[in-house]
Amino acid sequence: MTVAVxxxxxxxxxxxxxxxxSVDLEVADGEFFSLLGPSGCxxxxxLRMIAGLEFPTEGSIRIFxxxxxxxxxxxxxxxxxxxxxxxxxxxxVAENVGFGLAMCKVPDTELRRRVAEAIELVRxxxxxxxxxxxxxxxxxxxxxxxxxxxxxPKVLLLDEPLGxxxxxxxxxxxxxxxxxxxxxxxxxVYVTHDQEEALTMSDRIGVMNxxxxxxxxxxxxxxxxxxxxxxxDFIGETNFLEGVIVAExxxxxxxxxxxxxxxxxxxxxAVTLMLRPEKIQIHRLEEVVxxxxxxxxxxxxxxxxxxxxxxxxxxxxxxxxxxxxxxxxSLPRWDAGQxxxxxxxxxxxxxxxx
Amino acid sequence: MNVPTHAAASRTTDRALSxxxxxxxxxxxxxxxxLVVFSFSxxxxxxxWGGWSLRWYQKMFSNDxxxxxxxxxxxxxxxxxxxxxxxxxxxxxxxxxxxxWLGKRTFDALLYLPVIIPxxxxxxxxxxxxxxxxxxxxxxxxILSHIAFxxxxxxxxxxxxxxxxxxxxxxxxADLYADRWQAFRRVTxxxxxxxxxxxxxxxxxxxxxxxxxxxxxxxxxSTTLPVFVFGLIxxxxxxxxxxxxxxxxxxxxxxxxxxxxxxxxxKAEPSPEAP
Amino acid sequence: MTTTEExxxxxxxxxxxxxxxxAKAVRGFLQALPSYAYLVFFFAIPLLIxxxxxxxxxxxxxxxxxxxxxxxxxxxLLQPVVAEIAARSLWLALLNTxxxxxxxxxxxxWLATRRxxxxxxxxxxxxxxxxxxNFLVRTYAWRVLLGEHGFVTExxxxxxxxxxxxxxxxxxxxxLLYGYLPFMVLPLYAALERMDWSLVEAARDLYASGWTAFRxxxxxLSRPGVIAGSILVFIPSLGAYVTPDILGGAKTTLLGxxxxxxFTAARNWPFGAALSFVVLVAMLIATIIYFRTDARxx
Numbered sequence: 001m002t003v004a005v006x007x008x009x010x011x012x013x014x015x016x017x018x019x020x021x022s023v024d025l026e027v028a029d030g031e032f033f034s035l036l037g038p039s040g041c042x043x044x045x046x047l048r049m050i051a052g053l054e055f056p057t058e059g060s061i062r063i064f065x066x067x068x069x070x071x072x073x074x075x076x077x078x079x080x081x082x083x084x085x086x087x088x089x090x091x092x093v094a095e096n097v098g099f100g101l102a103m104c105k106v107p108d109t110e111l112r113r114r115v116a117e118a119i120e121l122v123r124x125x126x127x128x129x130x131x132x133x134x135x136x137x138x139x140x141x142x143x144x145x146x147x148x149x150x151x152x153p154k155v156l157l158l159d160e161p162l163g164x165x166x167x168x169x170x171x172x173x174x175x176x177x178x179x180x181x182x183x184x185x186x187x188x189v190y191v192t193h194d195q196e197e198a199l200t201m202s203d204r205i206g207v208m209n210x211x212x213x214x215x216x217x218x219x220x221x222x223x224x225x226x227x228x229x230x231x232x233d234f235i236g237e238t239n240f241l242e243g244v245i246v247a248e249x250x251x252x253x254x255x256x257x258x259x260x261x262x263x264x265x266x267x268x269x270a271v272t273l274m275l276r277p278e279k280i281q282i283h284r285l286e287e288v289v290x291x292x293x294x295x296x297x298x299x300x301x302x303x304x305x306x307x308x309x310x311x312x313x314x315x316x317x318x319x320x321x322x323x324x325x326x327x328x329x330s331l332p333r334w335d336a337g338q339x340x341x342x343x344x345x346x347x348x349x350x351x352x353x354x
Numbered sequence: 355m356n357v358p359t360h361a362a363a364s365r366t367t368d369r370a371l372s373x374x375x376x377x378x379x380x381x382x383x384x385x386x387x388x389l390v391v392f393s394f395s396x397x398x399x400x401x402x403w404g405g406w407s408l409r410w411y412q413k414m415f416s417n418d419x420x421x422x423x424x425x426x427x428x429x430x431x432x433x434x435x436x437x438x439x440x441x442x443x444x445x446x447x448x449x450x451x452x453x454x455w456l457g458k459r460t461f462d463a464l465l466y467l468p469v470i471i472p473x474x475x476x477x478x479x480x481x482x483x484x485x486x487x488x489x490x491x492x493x494x495x496x497i498l499s500h501i502a503f504x505x506x507x508x509x510x511x512x513x514x515x516x517x518x519x520x521x522x523x524x525x526x527x528a529d530l531y532a533d534r535w536q537a538f539r540r541v542t543x544x545x546x547x548x549x550x551x552x553x554x555x556x557x558x559x560x561x562x563x564x565x566x567x568x569x570x571x572x573x574x575x576s577t578t579l580p581v582f583v584f585g586l587i588x589x590x591x592x593x594x595x596x597x598x599x600x601x602x603x604x605x606x607x608x609x610x611x612x613x614x615x616x617x618x619x620x621k622a623e624p625s626p627e628a629p
Numbered sequence: 630m631t632t633t634e635e636x637x638x639x640x641x642x643x644x645x646x647x648x649x650x651x652a653k654a655v656r657g658f659l660q661a662l663p664s665y666a667y668l669v670f671f672f673a674i675p676l677l678i679x680x681x682x683x684x685x686x687x688x689x690x691x692x693x694x695x696x697x698x699x700x701x702x703x704x705x706l707l708q709p710v711v712a713e714i715a716a717r718s719l720w721l722a723l724l725n726t727x728x729x730x731x732x733x734x735x736x737x738x739w740l741a742t743r744r745x746x747x748x749x750x751x752x753x754x755x756x757x758x759x760x761x762x763n764f765l766v767r768t769y770a771w772r773v774l775l776g777e778h779g780f781v782t783e784x785x786x787x788x789x790x791x792x793x794x795x796x797x798x799x800x801x802x803x804x805l806l807y808g809y810l811p812f813m814v815l816p817l818y819a820a821l822e823r824m825d826w827s828l829v830e831a832a833r834d835l836y837a838s839g840w841t842a843f844r845x846x847x848x849x850l851s852r853p854g855v856i857a858g859s860i861l862v863f864i865p866s867l868g869a870y871v872t873p874d875i876l877g878g879a880k881t882t883l884l885g886x887x888x889x890x891x892f893t894a895a896r897n898w899p900f901g902a903a904l905s906f907v908v909l910v911a912m913l914i915a916t917i918i919y920f921r922t923d924a925r926x927x
Contacts (some may be wrong), residue, residue, distance in 0.1 A: 008640070013611055052529075055645065055649055056641040056645050056646070058640075058642060059640060059641055061641075067639070069639075069640050070639065073525070080529045082525070083522075086520060086522040086523050088523060088541055090544045090545060099530050102532040103536060151530065153530070363839070368742075371742075374739065375735075379808070382759045383759070385767070386759070386766075388770065388773070389766070389770040392773070395686075399778075400776065400779075425847075441664040444661065444664060445664040445665070449661070452653060452658075454650075455657035457655040459656070459670045464665075464672065464673060470860070470912070471912075472864060473865070474888050478679065478889070479675035479905065482675065483671070483675035483678050485673065485692070501667065501671070502667070502671040502672050509664070512752050538910055547700060559761055563763055563764050565871050566870045570892065580763065583769075584871065584874075591772055591773055596773075599763075599770075606762045607757075607762075610758055610761045
């Protein structure tokens with residue numbers, strides 16, 4: 001694997017606050033990589049350091065092996081799609097797109113050809129002579145993309161590029177961005193706080209919080225096997241049950257309820273059991289459940305979501321859990337106050353130690 | 355957008371406001387209009403109307419000391435505006451685009467003082483300073499004094515424009531391989547140009563307006579038009595002064611409409627079309 | 630791995646970041662330097678000179694003598710004639726500020742509440758013209774109107790209200806009002822124009838009467854305009870020179886004229902310096918208090 005972007009021990013301090021705290025990360029060539037986290041987690045600062053808009057306090061940033069930590073932005077083979085698009089309001093679409101090439105003194109005929117190609121790539125043909133203010137949000141977004149891609153950067157950096165668009169447009173652009181990335185084959189580093197965006201578009205995702213990179217992996221890795229409670233909580237919805245390891249692979253929750261779980265922590269460790277709502281089934285009390293963990297409880301609330309139903313259940317352990325049931329035909333309905341049993345496979349219950 | 359609604363005033367209140375508004379406009383305009391009209395009067399004094407005539411304009415344009423003062427005014431205004439526009443713009447950039455530098459807070463305060471200090475105080479202190487360093491009072495001392503108050507006005511106007519400029523535009527330029535100078539030349543400068551022109555027009559106006567400071571720091575033969583006219587007015591009022599005043603008003607008007615036209619030009623962007 | 634002898638570019642260390650920050654600070658400083666140096670040389674030092682000279686004694690030509698330091702000039706400030714001029718100036722400046730506000734606020738409100746943006750723009754241009762017009766010329770216009778056979782004088786005689794206004798205090802006052810009213814209107818208009826009128830609607834919806842809504846919502850929101858306009862009117866009114874000189878007489882001397890006279894006819898530079906300095910300090914204090922009060926109430 002060729003490493004497109006390599007960060008090693010990268011730290012950025014603003015005064016006493018570490019916005020980014022010793023991050024190590026390698027992004028592969030051609031990869032669609034997302035940095036995901038809540039606002040203020042350091043993901044944008046990390047991106048800005050790769051772009052050269054911010055210098056790291058410490059650490060090394062390599063782009064295809066070349067150290068660029070201290071290079072100014074105009075000396076780096078990367079381009080950025082800004083969150084606000086940052087289109088030059090006094091230039092036309094074509095002038096915006098051609099700006100980088102003009103700065104690199106690309107000959108006029110080649111410049112015009114490449115600008116035309118880039119505008120075609122983002123399907124804005126015919127808009128060349130418009131000003132950014134005359135374009136819709138989605139069109140401005142495409143200009144920003146073309147303006148960056150036309151320079152054939154080795155890495156394209158995108159800072160929440162879809163944040164300002166409405167839901168429908170955002171979903172359409174997600175697909176389009178992914179297509180464009182496949183077409184040009186450039187490494188994308190994509191910053192977002194929207195987990196759905198990250199999960200659907202990325203080859204791999206890095207989850208950040210409070211300046212630290214908590215977990216790097218595929219969408220499935222991060223959803224199914226979160227490294228810690230923050231990741232589990234931030235991505236998707238999760239039930240957490242506090243417990244203690246009482247035997248190998250066995251956790252005791254409440255005072256006397258024993259379940260099997262995914263763990264190799266030693267006996268006596270306090271753990272948090274993580275259970276996704278869609279991996280839990282509800283049964284009548286008398287139903288026999290084989291090979292799965294079984295707990296009893298009472299239905300508190302039922303919420304109707306159209307494609308699914310949500311049940312809030314108070315377990316006999318005293319914990320409250322959410323259960324999601326897909327809305328399929330002939331589904332039994334459970335009513336508030338009804339005593340029921342829930343079950344889950346031990347593979348679905350991850351015991352987290354932090 | 356931000357359209358005032360009917361909640362702003364009841365109908366009766368609104369009618370009262372309109373009457374008041376028209377009265378204020380009359381108060382502001384009638385004196386000026388009368389002054390302009392009487393500059394075309396053929397009579398030798400201002401108490402009677404002497405029929406339409408251009409004789410006072412003819413007299414004005416053969417009045418050599420007056421023409422000399424007019425030339426002085428133009429030189430002072432143009433030179434002081436040119437220098438203070440460059441210095442003031444650089445100062446605005448330093449304050450708005452650089453987070454910390456030696457003496458920034460002091461400079462920030464120093465820059466605002468010439469704006470709030472009364473003309474008389476400013477004139478007096480410059481007079482004392484030029485005398486102390488034995489700099490002979492002349493056209494140069496007038497220009498130096500005008501630059502001293504104009505830098506601040508230019509800097510404030512340009513700074514306001516810079517503060518509204520999205521800093522990510524300059525970052526985008528750098529990201530697109532522009533070096534520092536190219537980013538300034540191709541992105542920052544064109545975008546703050548309306549502020550720079552606005553500041554320069556303000557400087558021109560203030561320079562052409564000033565009586566107090568100029569009259570304190572002027573030397574022999576370096577009188578500017580307003581100071582010269584001020585001297586005339588104190589002696590007696592004549593239709594010739596009306597003629598000069600009309601020319602001065604015309605110059606102000608050109609500056610107002612020049613600045614408005616320029617602002618409209620930079621703002622004129624067709625409304626967004628539906629995609 | 631490559632085995633070239635070439636030294637790789639260094640990774641970041643805290644020292645590099647500090648150096649970059651320092652380089653940036655130097656660039657900012659250098660950009661400000663020409664105007665910084667200019668303002669120090671042609672503003673800050675002259676300001677200091679005023680202070681120093683106020684302690685000097687005067688030579689026969691009125692210029693300061695830089696050896697015999699004393700407080701005579703400050704003692705002279707306590708003379709009744711000075712107090713009288715100062716009181717008159719202060720009174721006129723305050724009265725002018727209050728009246729400009731009383732006339733200018735409803736006027737700016739009327740301008741800002743016109744529904745059609747085009748109409749508003751036209752009215753704004755009509756306000757801008759007197760604002761940018763030559764101050765001396767605008768004062769001269771009143772010199773004619775208030776003159777022996779001027780319209781206003783004739784009008785007063787016909788109505789039996791006044792016989793002569795020129796060279797009296799009311800004439801100076803009219804001149805100041807006329808001269809500085811646009812300085813009040815523009816900041817007020819700017820504040821009212823960018824106001825969110827839906828806030829007033831919200832107040833009305835919450836059972837406020839029109840007047841209460843104005844008092845509780847519009848007025849506080851336009852406060853920055855009131856502050857800016859008041860300062861723009863008060864300070865030049867207090868230091869007024871042209872208006873009292875053209876429209877006023879011997880009995881209407883204001884601080885501005887009195888100061889300038891020390892450098893011309895009266896030939897007493899140290900006293901002029903002391904006066905200027907005290908006026909400047911008083912004005913700065915007034916401005917600061919005004920801003921402070923505002924910061925507390927918002």
